Amino acid sequence: MRISVEQVFARRSIAIVTWIVCALFGQHAFGIETPRAERHVVVVVWDGMRPDFVNQENTPTLWKLAKQGVVFRNHHAVYPSATNVNGTAIVTGVYPDHSGLIANHDYRPEIDSKHSIDVEIPKVVEKGDELSGGKYILIPTIAEIVQSAGGRSAIAAAKTVGLLLDRHVDPDRGRNCVTLFAGESRPRDALTRIVDVLGPFPPFGQFAQGDKWTTKALTDFLWKDGIPVFSLLWLGEPDLTQHGSAPGAQPALAAIKSSDENLAAVLSALDRRGVRETTDLFVVSDHGFSTIGRSIDLRKILNDAGFTPKTEFSDEPKPGDIMVVGNGGSVLFYVVQHDAAVTHRLVEFLQQSDFAGVIFTKEPMQGFPLE
Secondary structure, three states: OOOOHHHHHHHHHOHHHHHHHHHHHHHHHOOOOOOOOOOEEEEEEEOOOOHHHOOOOOOHHHHHHHHHOOOOOOOOOOOOOOHHHHHHHHHHOOOHHHHOOOOOEEOOOOOOOOEOEEOOOHHHHHHHHHHHOOOOOOOOOHHHHHHHOOOOEEEEEOOOOHHHHOOOOOOOOOOOOEEEEOOEEEOHHHHHHHHHHHOOOOOOOOHHHHHHHHHHHHHHHHOOOOOOOEEEEEEOOOHHHHHHOOOOOHHHHHHHHHHHHHHHHHHHHHHHOOOHHHEEEEEEOOOOOOOOOOOOOHHHHHHHOOOOEEOEOOOOOOOOOEEEEEEOOEEEEEEHHHOHHHHHHHHHHHHOOOOOOOOOOOOOOOOOOOO
């Protein structure tokens, strides 16, 4: 049987989800008698963490844990390697074309016809679910699956991606299930008792404090009445600090150290509750990090070439206008009303440029698909 590169990568990308599902439901699925001690799964995400910075000096807790456990050496981020895309992939186990969430920043005219959107903010998520009948993300998340099976889940994220990890916190189906994301919560009233003790979520810029607040909210509040079947802690570091410095810079190394300390706090909480031996712990990253060698003004370049690029529309979009949506090292182009002539000319222009890499198009074009 011929196996394509895409199939190989698909298997690798869902490896962690397969392990988590097996850890949660494997005994029931294979008809083995369930042991008396309830098992738990805890996933800890270090946003933007590169594996080459994992060592005894930078990450003593993670280093020790890795020596005692299993390392996924062939685990990969999905493309594009952005936080919201990979956060969704982690909790659904599918590629972006199957989850429906393809970028951190997108253009969905049915949600906002004049601006690009941040896919994870509450008003966008709620509007997307409203328009799609609850299918803003097309595939159920692990938390939803756990709740459907009668289990309890807890999501605590220092970044806004947390809402995508479990946005359907159904009080009837998943009692005492909570999603925290950057100082907000679902259900909304779940935040009150946390803020009463910890104070409000730290303001943007205090990244290490935000991670510590989120970790403490998980271990001291969401775990107060017992460890849920499934928990996920999403730390914003070292990603947030690296954006303002660089991988390997002293501030970035300090951020890595803070994530390691939060991991130690999680392990300590599991030890105090006597559930360390019945807990499967996964430490993962959503993507790596690299420095930028070149920055370009793509809108100016396209405008000089005779296109009509926009980053927002002041009036109703016209046929042939191009919405340009930046996503770090990737850019999404939306040609209004799918004008074929403009699309072909845009692709040809990009192919001849000295800055464009791989180009994907929705409809087949000359030179596509790549063999």
